[in-house]
Amino acid sequence: MAVKLPIYMDYHATTPVDPRVVEAMLPYFTQHFGNAASRNHPFGWEAEEAVDKARKQVADLIGANAKEIVFTSGATESDNLAIKGAAEMYREKGNHIITCVTEHKAVIDTCKRLEKDGYRVTYLPVQKDGRISLDGLRAAISDKTILISIMTANNEIGVIQPIAEIGAIAKEKGILFHTDAVQAVGKIPFNVNDLKVDMASISAHKMYGPKGVGALYVRRRNPRVLLAPQIDGGGHERGMRSGTLNVTGIVGFGKAAELCRLEMVADTARLSALRDRLNARLHKGLDEIYINGSTEHRLPHNLNISFAYVEGESLLMGINDVAVSSGSACTSASLEPSYVLKALGAGDDLAHSSIRFGLGRWSTEEEVDYVADKLTNVVTRLREMSPLYELAKEGVDLSTMQWQTEGQH
Amino acid sequence: MAYSNKVIDHYENPRNVGSLPKEDPNVGTGLVGAPECGDVMKLQVKVNPSTGVIDDAKFKTFGCGSAIASSSLATEWLKGKTVDEALAIKNTDIVTELSLPPVKIHCSVLAEDAIKAAIADYKKKQDTTAGKSADTHAQPTA
Numbered sequence: 001m002a003v004k005l006p007i008y009m010d011y012h013a014t015t016p017v018d019p020r021v022v023e024a025m026l027p028y029f030t031q032h033f034g035n036a037a038s039r040n041h042p043f044g045w046e047a048e049e050a051v052d053k054a055r056k057q058v059a060d061l062i063g064a065n066a067k068e069i070v071f072t073s074g075a076t077e078s079d080n081l082a083i084k085g086a087a088e089m090y091r092e093k094g095n096h097i098i099t100c101v102t103e104h105k106a107v108i109d110t111c112k113r114l115e116k117d118g119y120r121v122t123y124l125p126v127q128k129d130g131r132i133s134l135d136g137l138r139a140a141i142s143d144k145t146i147l148i149s150i151m152t153a154n155n156e157i158g159v160i161q162p163i164a165e166i167g168a169i170a171k172e173k174g175i176l177f178h179t180d181a182v183q184a185v186g187k188i189p190f191n192v193n194d195l196k197v198d199m200a201s202i203s204a205h206k207m208y209g210p211k212g213v214g215a216l217y218v219r220r221r222n223p224r225v226l227l228a229p230q231i232d233g234g235g236h237e238r239g240m241r242s243g244t245l246n247v248t249g250i251v252g253f254g255k256a257a258e259l260c261r262l263e264m265v266a267d268t269a270r271l272s273a274l275r276d277r278l279n280a281r282l283h284k285g286l287d288e289i290y291i292n293g294s295t296e297h298r299l300p301h302n303l304n305i306s307f308a309y310v311e312g313e314s315l316l317m318g319i320n321d322v323a324v325s326s327g328s329a330c331t332s333a334s335l336e337p338s339y340v341l342k343a344l345g346a347g348d349d350l351a352h353s354s355i356r357f358g359l360g361r362w363s364t365e366e367e368v369d370y371v372a373d374k375l376t377n378v379v380t381r382l383r384e385m386s387p388l389y390e391l392a393k394e395g396v397d398l399s400t401m402q403w404q405t406e407g408q409h
Numbered sequence: 410m411a412y413s414n415k416v417i418d419h420y421e422n423p424r425n426v427g428s429l430p431k432e433d434p435n436v437g438t439g440l441v442g443a444p445e446c447g448d449v450m451k452l453q454v455k456v457n458p459s460t461g462v463i464d465d466a467k468f469k470t471f472g473c474g475s476a477i478a479s480s481s482l483a484t485e486w487l488k489g490k491t492v493d494e495a496l497a498i499k500n501t502d503i504v505t506e507l508s509l510p511p512v513k514i515h516c517s518v519l520a521e522d523a524i525k526a527a528i529a530d531y532k533k534k535q536d537t538t539a540g541k542s543a544d545t546h547a548q549p550t551a
Contacts, residue, residue, distance in 0.1 A: 311447055313473035317412070317420055328447060328473070337447065348445030385426045385477070387451035387469040388444060403443035 003366045005321040011301060011360030012155050012183060013325065017252065018208040018361070024255040025210065028248040036245045037236060047247045054254025058215055061257040062181075062200065063191035070216045070237045071250055075182040078201035078216035079106040079149075081241060082178040085227030086147050086199070087114050090176070094144035100124045100132050100161075102340045103151050106201075107180055111149075120144070126343050130159035130293035137169060147176045152184035152200075156327065156340040156356055157293030158302025160184065167196030176225060182206050182214075186260030187299055188268065192217055198225050204249065208361060209256030213249035216241075271359050272300035278357060278368045279303055285376030292327075292341055292354060301359040306341075306350040307375075309389035310382040315355060318378030322371050327354035349388075349398070412474055413508035419478035424485050427467040429453040434538050437531025439523040448472035448516065450480045452523035454487055454495070456531055463487050463495060468523075475513040479503050479520035492528055 008016075028050060036051045038044025055066040072078045087097065099111050101123045111121045122140045124132045132150060141148075148170050153160045163179060170177035178199040184190055185200070186207035192200060200217040204210055218240065219225045233242025260267075282289060288308040304327075307315060312328025327338030328351075341351035357371070383389040388398060412420075428451075429436045435456050442449040449472065455465040466484035470477045482503055487495050503509070503517035 309471060311472050311476075314420070314477060317417075317474040337445075348447075352444070352447040385423060385469050386471045387440065387449050388471045390428065390451075390469060398444060403445075403449070 003364070003370045007322045007367045007371060009357050009359060009363065009367070009371060010323045010325055011358035011363075012158075012206070012356065013358070014205050014211065015208045015360055016362065017205075017210055018256060018259060020259060021209055021252045021255045025248050025252040028251050032247075034247070036247055037234065047245075050251050051245055051247055054250045054257075057254035057258045057261075058202070059217075061190075061261045062185060062202070062217060063193055064217050065220065067238075068192075068217055068220050070218055070240050071245060071253075072214045072216055072241055073212055073243075073246070074205070074214040075104075075180065075201045075203035076106040077241075078203075078214050079104070079178075079180055080110050081216055081227060081230050082199040082201060082218075083107065083110045083147065083149055084114065084230055085240070086176055086178070086225070087119055088228035089226050090146040094142075094146040096120045096122070096142055096144040097147045097149065098122045098124060098137065098140050098145060099149045100126060100151070101343045102126050102130065102154055102156075102159075103149070104155055104180055104182070107149055107151070124150075128344055128346075129297070130154060130157050130340075130344055131161055131297060132166075134162060134165055134169065137166060141169075141173055141175065145173070145175050147178060149178040149180070152179045152181040152190065153188070153299050153302075154293070154340060155183050156325075156338060157304045157344075158183070158299035159293040160188070160297040160299065162297075163195045163197065170198070171196045176223075183299060186257065186264065187301065189264070192219070198223070204253035204256055207256050207260050210249050210252045213246050213253045215253070267361060268300045271363070274359050274363055274365065274368050275301055275303050275357075277365065278359075278372055279305075281369065281372035282375060285372065286379055289379075290346070290350065292344060292346060292350075301363075303357040303359075304341075304354060305357075306346065306354040307379050308350065308353060309386045309392060310379055311352050312354055314382055315353075315375070315378060318382065319371070319374050322374065324358075324371075325356040327356070328352045347399070415482075415507050416474055416478040416509070419481040419507070420474040423468075423477060423481040425465075425467050425481065425488075426469060428469065429455050429465065429467050434534050435531070437527040437529070437534065439526025439528075439530060441522045441526050442472070442519050444471065448476045448519055450476065450519055450523040452480060452483060452520075452527045454524075454527045454531060456492060461491050463490050463492065472516065472519075473513070475507065475509055476516040476519065478507050479509075479516045480523060482506060483520045483524055487524065492531070495524055495528055498524055 032046045034043030034047035036047040059066040176198045181200045182203045198219045203214040290306045292304040312326030327341045337351035439452045451469045457464045466487040468480040470480045500517035500521040
């Protein structure tokens with residue numbers, strides 16, 4: 001069977017909306033269009049009822065109580081609200097925040113902003129496998145530490161952090177624990193009580209829901225987390241996030257969450273098999289390719305590989321009918337290679353040579369085989385024109401060579 | 410990022426990929442860039458000693474499509490040029506020919522650097538060879 005091109009293998013960036021989700025959303029555009037805050041007529045009641053149902057659906061996915069779900073515009077807003085909101089609220093307790101170097105920019109840049117406002121932030125390094133050291137975390141904690149923010153799973157390398165262990169440490173020390181769980185929720189089991197998480201950021205469009213809607217889980221008991229609102233207005237969402245609720249989006253988010261909860265076991269089994277097939281086929285066709293990050297603690301649908309001696313953007317050009325991402329500098333506006341891969345200490349050259357594959361609900365075996373074979377051909381061709389490959393085959397150790405760097409380099 | 414048709418053509422059908430014998434006194438080799446910057450170009454020229462004209466040029470490039478295209482184009486231009494004419498090739502000529510966007514200008518700079526490095530290497534070899542033949546009877550220095 002011929003595969004349909006182009007192939008989408010960038011499910012970490014975003015996911016298509018599941019048709020069942022679309023179906024659930026449709027009546028809320030035209031028929032039940034009410035404002036959930038309108039308390040005095042049926043249009044408002046219908047909308048509120050729909051939001052309540054979705055709130056329960058999202059809460060059920062993460063083992064929370066519906067009242068602990070604060071709807072937002074997406075995970076970037078959730079991260080901002082969690083970190084800035086807690087920092088502001090608990091300023092008298094302390095001014096120290098602990099996070100990690102491989103966090104999403106929504107967390108890193110929020111922390112950088114707080115540093116300008118007088119907070120102190122520790123950016124924990126990661127080990128070679130992409131996980132933080134728990135000893136390092138313990139050592140970083142001081143009596144001024146008010147918040148730990150460590151992502152559940154990384155968006156580039158899919159590495160899953162030891163969240164339960166971090167949760168236990170935070171609890172023991174009486175420090176709030178926030179996790180950006182965007183890539184993990186809906187894909188792997190995630191329970192806020194088992195993991196002892198106090199706040200968690202979630203996004204609908206990473207789990208087959210619509211864009212523009214997300215949530216922040218905010219613990220209500222043990223401890224009761226209080227956040228200073230970052231958007232002022234009508235006092236929606238228990239006063240934590242003002243703004244008319246995106247009812248249609250929230251309904252879709254709820255439906256998406258329900259589907260993920262019901263289908264997670266089957267999806268995970270299918271996707272990890274596909275991912276392993278992709279990995280095996282690439283390894284069969286090519287030497288000197290390296291998986292970035294832990295293979296053990298990893299999202300089932302993620303593969304991030306460096307293809308030594310070839311540059312990521314030229315690789316992407318060769319597979320232009322396949323949508324994937326690269327850690328290459330050339331694909332980013334900054335001309336800097338992926339900071340996540342750099343943090344693993346693999347060397348900048350391997351960061352430039354990396355590709356992130358993100359599989360999802362509609363990925364097929366045929367697609368995986370097509371991508372693996374095409375990539376094998378392109379890598380082989382590019383290595384034939386790579387001076388680095390030639391030098392390496394001559395036995396030159398590239399790491400000890402003196403390179404001429406001029407101009408902008 | 411949208412590539413110009415010329416960049417795509419050079420990427421898909423690169424001209425003059427390969428290597429010339431590094432030890433040949435008539436071959437000049439330039440290796441510029443660095444893996445951690447995401448671009449490394451090796452560019453070689455073979456000069457006809459009697460005419461001073463570049464007979465052959467080869468490249469190998471680790472880099473993005475624009476870097477590959479810049480070096481591929483450079484080898485095309487080098488062939489048939491004298492060494493001095495080759496040194497007159499400017500990165501801006503490459504930018505214009507390939508319609509490189511601003512973020513890719515460094516690729517053309519690197520190609521110009523590679524040309525200059527290859528020719529400098531060739532000239533150095535010529536000087537050494539000339540020096541050697543003149544010094545045949547000289548005492549080796551310690």
